[in-house]
Amino acid sequence: MDSLLIKGGVPLHGEVTISGAKNAVLPILAATLLTPEECVIRNVPDLSDVKFMGKILESLGAEVALDGDTMTVKSGRLKGVGDYELIRKMRGSICILGPLLARLHKAKVSLPGGCVIGARPVDLHLKGLKALGAKIKIESGYVTATAPKLIGGDIFLGGRVGPTVLGTANIMMAATLAEGITIIESAACEPEVVDLAEFLNAMGARIHGAGGPTITITGVKELHGAQHAVIPDRIEAATFAIVAAVTKGEVTLNNVRAEHLQAVLDKLRDAGVKWERRGTSLLVKGARRLKPVDVTTLPYPGFPTDVQAQMMVLMALAPGISIITERIFEARFMHVPELGRLGAEISVEGPSAIVKGGAPLSGAPVMASDLRASAALVIAGLVAKGTTQVHRIYHLDRGYEKIDEKLRALGARVERVPGE
Numbered sequence: 001m002d003s004l005l006i007k008g009g010v011p012l013h014g015e016v017t018i019s020g021a022k023n024a025v026l027p028i029l030a031a032t033l034l035t036p037e038e039c040v041i042r043n044v045p046d047l048s049d050v051k052f053m054g055k056i057l058e059s060l061g062a063e064v065a066l067d068g069d070t071m072t073v074k075s076g077r078l079k080g081v082g083d084y085e086l087i088r089k090m091r092g093s094i095c096i097l098g099p100l101l102a103r104l105h106k107a108k109v110s111l112p113g114g115c116v117i118g119a120r121p122v123d124l125h126l127k128g129l130k131a132l133g134a135k136i137k138i139e140s141g142y143v144t145a146t147a148p149k150l151i152g153g154d155i156f157l158g159g160r161v162g163p164t165v166l167g168t169a170n171i172m173m174a175a176t177l178a179e180g181i182t183i184i185e186s187a188a189c190e191p192e193v194v195d196l197a198e199f200l201n202a203m204g205a206r207i208h209g210a211g212g213p214t215i216t217i218t219g220v221k222e223l224h225g226a227q228h229a230v231i232p233d234r235i236e237a238a239t240f241a242i243v244a245a246v247t248k249g250e251v252t253l254n255n256v257r258a259e260h261l262q263a264v265l266d267k268l269r270d271a272g273v274k275w276e277r278r279g280t281s282l283l284v285k286g287a288r289r290l291k292p293v294d295v296t297t298l299p300y301p302g303f304p305t306d307v308q309a310q311m312m313v314l315m316a317l318a319p320g321i322s323i324i325t326e327r328i329f330e331a332r333f334m335h336v337p338e339l340g341r342l343g344a345e346i347s348v349e350g351p352s353a354i355v356k357g358g359a360p361l362s363g364a365p366v367m368a369s370d371l372r373a374s375a376a377l378v379i380a381g382l383v384a385k386g387t388t389q390v391h392r393i394y395h396l397d398r399g400y401e402k403i404d405e406k407l408r409a410l411g412a413r414v415e416r417v418p419g420e
């Protein structure tokens with residue numbers, strides 16, 4: 001397994017182009033299953049999760065071609081049973097269930113595997129599909145959904161901790177081909193849901209209200225092929241903004257939708273980081289002295305759980321006490337002991353991490369446990385004195401396009417060490 005060797009202490013300068021959003025492209029690729037016609041998706045990030053989704057679509061019978069950042073999918077004839085092992089490995093693959101059911105009236109998909117960031121149930125996805133008239137059976141690790149006809153209805157999708165992003169995507173996709181009108185209440189408001197709705201509407205769907213808590217979908221008989229460019233990745237942008245901030249550098253992020261980053265930018269400003277919007281670019285300047293801040297992760301437009309780990313590094317460097325409270329995935333603190341190896345003083349009390357900031361970080365070998373935790377370790381390594389080796393960076397490659405190359409272009413001393 002590859003690792004990253006980082007020699008810290010260099011302020012990063014220059015420009016970086018943000019790639020297409022992982023969490024937008026995965027459901028959009030699933031949506032291509034809704035039509036037998038060709039779909040062309042642009043601004044597709046070069047990520048292992050995306051390649052994986054391509055393989056899943058192929059295993060269902062779709063023709064998939066990738067040319068640079070453009071992916072073409074034609075789902076002429078489809079099988080309703082996905083490859084058990086492929087699907088089990090990636091959480092995002094659950095969103096093929098809705099489109100397959102809508103198109104083929106029957107779908108059999110393996111339940112997505114467990115994940116280190118906490119319990120990730122799919123009860124809300126299943127509740128939504130049932131409300132559209134599907135019969136659901138769980139057997140031998142598979143979910144089987146059948147519905148000779150999907151019928152629109154009113155669906156409340158709020159869960160224990162609020163809305164569900166992929167659940168909203170799944171139900172929205174299934175409802176596009178249902179008979180009549182579907183109203184999703186307590187829908188996820190994330191920009192990735194809006195991007196999916198825009199693609200579906202380009203395919204001929206009739207969706208209103210995406211981006212707000214009530215989404216109305218008027219079913220249509222069929223969808224056709226369409227083209228779409230994926231939105232920029234707000235989590236990658238936030239990660240690079242934090243990199244610029246903590247290394248005391250000055251970085252221009254290109255291809256950014258700053259309006260998708262308000263909660264993060266607001267907290268960065270509170271922490272003393274200066275930033276400036278320039279059209280689709282964002283200039284971020286590191287603060288000479290960071291200030292402590294308190295953060296609670298919440299559904300959009302709140303502070304994203306996917307930036308919690310990276311923000312914790314900034315807090316560890318700000319002299320004083322910062323508190324970060326995780327409201328979306330309760331067990332998402334796997335990075336805390338690893339950051340501790342670098343010298344960060346963090347203690348976890350229930351859903352909160354208390355960060356005693358200001359202690360200098362020094363390099364050490366650390367182990368990446370999940371995607372965003374890996375990003376946090378890389379950021380910490382960029383600041384730490386000496387050398388940090390981040391092991392198991394396959395997590396990083398799932399969600400950050402060429403992160404080592406992008407960091408090197410900004411002056412970072414980062415090297416990928418191939419694993420045995």
Ligand code: UD1
Nearest residue numbers: 023092119120121122123124125159161163164165166328
């Ligand atoms: C998506 C993102 C992930 C992000 C998360 C929250 C993708 C591929 N992944 O994951 O990066 O961290 O949104 O912003 O887009 N829940 C239930 N029942 C369900 C579904 C979810 O109780 O049926 C709970 C989850 O356990 C969690 C919360 O709802 O506590 C939010 O999860 P959800 O929004 O569904 O996350 P994902 O869509 O899986």
